[in-house]
Amino acid sequence: MTAEDRRLDLLWKEDWATTRRHHEDWWRQKGLVFWITAPRDEPALELPEPPPAATLQERWYSPSWRLRQNEYRLSRQFFGGDAFPLFSATSAAGDLGTYVGCPLNLSPQTVWCDPCIGDPPEAHPPIRLDTTSWAFQQHLAMVQLAVRESRGRWLVTMPDLVENLDILSAMRGPQTFLFDLMDRPAWVEARVAEINNAFFAAFDQFYAIVRDGYGGNGFCFNVWGPGKTAKVQCDACAMFGPAMFRRFVTPALTEQCAWLDYSLFHLDGEDCLVNLDELLAIEPLNAIEWTPRRLSVGDTGGHARHWDLYRRILTAGKSVQAISVQYDEVIPLLDACGGKGMFVVTSAPTETAARRLAERVEEYR
Numbered sequence: 001m002t003a004e005d006r007r008l009d010l011l012w013k014e015d016w017a018t019t020r021r022h023h024e025d026w027w028r029q030k031g032l033v034f035w036i037t038a039p040r041d042e043p044a045l046e047l048p049e050p051p052p053a054a055t056l057q058e059r060w061y062s063p064s065w066r067l068r069q070n071e072y073r074l075s076r077q078f079f080g081g082d083a084f085p086l087f088s089a090t091s092a093a094g095d096l097g098t099y100v101g102c103p104l105n106l107s108p109q110t111v112w113c114d115p116c117i118g119d120p121p122e123a124h125p126p127i128r129l130d131t132t133s134w135a136f137q138q139h140l141a142m143v144q145l146a147v148r149e150s151r152g153r154w155l156v157t158m159p160d161l162v163e164n165l166d167i168l169s170a171m172r173g174p175q176t177f178l179f180d181l182m183d184r185p186a187w188v189e190a191r192v193a194e195i196n197n198a199f200f201a202a203f204d205q206f207y208a209i210v211r212d213g214y215g216g217n218g219f220c221f222n223v224w225g226p227g228k229t230a231k232v233q234c235d236a237c238a239m240f241g242p243a244m245f246r247r248f249v250t251p252a253l254t255e256q257c258a259w260l261d262y263s264l265f266h267l268d269g270e271d272c273l274v275n276l277d278e279l280l281a282i283e284p285l286n287a288i289e290w291t292p293r294r295l296s297v298g299d300t301g302g303h304a305r306h307w308d309l310y311r312r313i314l315t316a317g318k319s320v321q322a323i324s325v326q327y328d329e330v331i332p333l334l335d336a337c338g339g340k341g342m343f344v345v346t347s348a349p350t351e352t353a354a355r356r357l358a359e360r361v362e363e364y365r
């Protein structure tokens with residue numbers, strides 16, 4: 001598919017041009033993104049359900065199995081409002097870790113990166129992107145196949161690279177890493193700088209493949225922007241406060257957000273909120289996503305307990321993404337926070353219900 005071909009509307013999205021404009025406005029805190037999905041009334045394509053993966057390696061890294069699985073899933077999903085079909089190429093909780101030396105630890109639910117830097121850590125060579133690693137080569141083949149076989153039906157994410165201290169924590173092990181922050185801070189700073197360079201190099205290689213005809217790309221967390229776009233994070237900041245955030249996170253994260261055209265920070269749970277002011281002070285960061293810690297036990301992103309947080313982020317000049325919002329929470333959330341700068345992610349039981357709610361949300365744009 002040529003770059004010109006990629007400037008057409010997506011075949012499995014009713015109005016991709018309007019959706020793109022809404023995403024662009026949201027990044028500038030001037031508009032609303034409303035992401036709603038539902039089972040399609042009729043599949044976009046009649047496909048047999050893929051058989052279960054024979055092995056965990058196939059489940060997470062087989063380009064052909066992932067293609068069949070994504071194609072089947074996307075063909076049966078209705079993309080309402082500003083939702084669009086997005087092929088996921090993510091495997092690990094931090095795919096970059098598997099490209100810089102971490103051994104893979106596969107489970108049916110996720111892929112973990114096992115530590116690879118022992119003691120003394122100063123003896124470990126500089127951290128570099130290894131494009132010959134098995135995981136990198138599998139992902140490269142995966143995104144190439146997904147783009148080639150999309151035929152205008154979907155966009156393709158690059159892997160969820162992850163960055164800075166989260167990758168170093170994976171490489172050392174979380175407990176050992178926390179001691180490193182105290183015992184060898186200069187070593188940590190040097191390694192984080194190397195991880196940033198590995199992130200940039202990996203991003204560029206995948207971006208060259210998934211980049212669409214508008215110069216943009218999709219990324220996990222359902223984001224799209226008309227330029228280099230990514231979700232960024234530092235889940236490790238749940239374990240330390242603002243002084244360490246300013247020293248170890250802010251410089252690398254600022255450089256990363258300035259290098260990207262559009263950046264969304266994944267704020268993962270209440271323990272991270274102690275660092276919110278530091279995060280809001282990062283000028284090139286565009287938006288913040290909020291993941292409540294209690295999602296697994298029934299909390300929702302649209303509950304009234306989160307409204308003040310969303311308003312605080314908006315007031316600071318950042319856009320907001322609210323995930324896991326229940327169907328009946330959407331309108332109260334928008335009444336409380338307004339539409340400008342809000343990205344609301346929800347689902348509906350039927351295509352008809354999704355269309356009905358999307359029509360109601362139009363008045364908040």
